[in-house]
Amino acid sequence: MPSVAERVEKRIARRPGRVFTFADFADLPASAVAPALSRLTRSGKIRRARKGVYYAPKDTVLGEVPIDPIEIGRAANGVPTHLAGLSAASALGLTTQVPARAELAVEGRRTTGATGVVTKPRFGTRRAGLEPAEAALLEVLRSIVSLSELSPEETVERLANVLRRPESMRRVLHAAVAEPPRVRAMVGALAEHLGAAGPELKRLRSTLNPTSRYRFGPLAALPTARHWGAR
Template sequence: MGVAQNIQKQISKLADGVTFKYEQLDINPQQFLAAAKAIERLIAKGVIKRVSTGVFYKPKKTVFGELKPSEEEILKPYLFKKGKRIAYITGTSLYNRLGLTTQVPKSMKVASRDKRITVSNGNVKASPVKSYVEVTDKNFYLLQLLEVLKDFKKNPDLDKSSAIKILSNKLKELNPTETELLIKCGLAYPPRVRGFLGALLESIKTESDLTAIKASLNPLSEYEYGIDNKQLSTVENWNIK
């Protein structure tokens, strides 16, 4: 099978609206020039479209015309390197998706441990944030939960009682292995985040051992979140105010 046929076959298997890069296609280094020409021919035919340099998508056709990829889909190629996740979306965009805010951000935030990821692609913009631990497919959604705890006070339209219920439900959905990983990742975050995490996990009566979180905290320190024991019954056990 020729290079062009091989690429067209691979692209035909991709879902409409999904973004992809050259590295996601099975191309030998020696075939890169031929592959680039094949991609350009597919763009000319309208089979695929270019999002930005080296990033493409198959347009989804509807009765109302072609749909562009979602903002998160456009950002997706930046979240991976050689097929491995290196970053995740955080900030107001994440909080909106979790139902914690009604705000729609003008710019997203992308967290990564070792890479500063900045995106400016039409209306889709993203600025870099430093992740506290290395990002992987196994932990990125747990890190997103920790980011919510870290920025809990920064959200001006946050209903704290509703947010605590949403977060508690998310924690209840985790299996024991995921909870243990969450705790391990949480130990890399500031004390206030560790305290908040401990209070939430204790409130849902987790079976996981919270000793490591408790031992990492100064018993004389207090963490100001503006939360009372009616909103979270365990706040006093973790010096949260």
């Protein structure tokens, strides 16, 4: 019968590119799993992202495939994570810059760091069910003034593309209610620019102080920006 170390190594080898935690070996004695993972780490067969979180590198003819930072963030924190900051802007095509460490938003708890990842806590959001691009949109809008390398018109077009499908529009309008006021205002301006006029948009507008003014950055180019408090 194979030893615990052999079973751990075989299980990891079957799933290259995957993030592993001790929960993936819950059927094996923990006292034997820990030293097996330590030996595999020392041999270079797996990498340690943080205590209790490992990943198996996947090699191709072009070299090693970088591990998905979202997977590391989810494994390290045990809750949903989304791209944030420059990572989110890059994913949406707003910049060609790639951060030295991936930036992730972590939902609903204080964050736990991991190798190659910067985490930012997000409390009280309504992002459950959002697709990656939709969550990235909300994150980018928090710092849109500094994140886009494109012209204002191109920036508007890139972000508007995320909302063009009716289901995406519905999900983002629902989630935006729990975002900071400036993000709410920019989502509203984008949605109205694309023709949205339903109850979700009216509800979003009702959450904003009609006398408040917000810095929209490149989104000030939206024809609807002034209707939503752009200064």
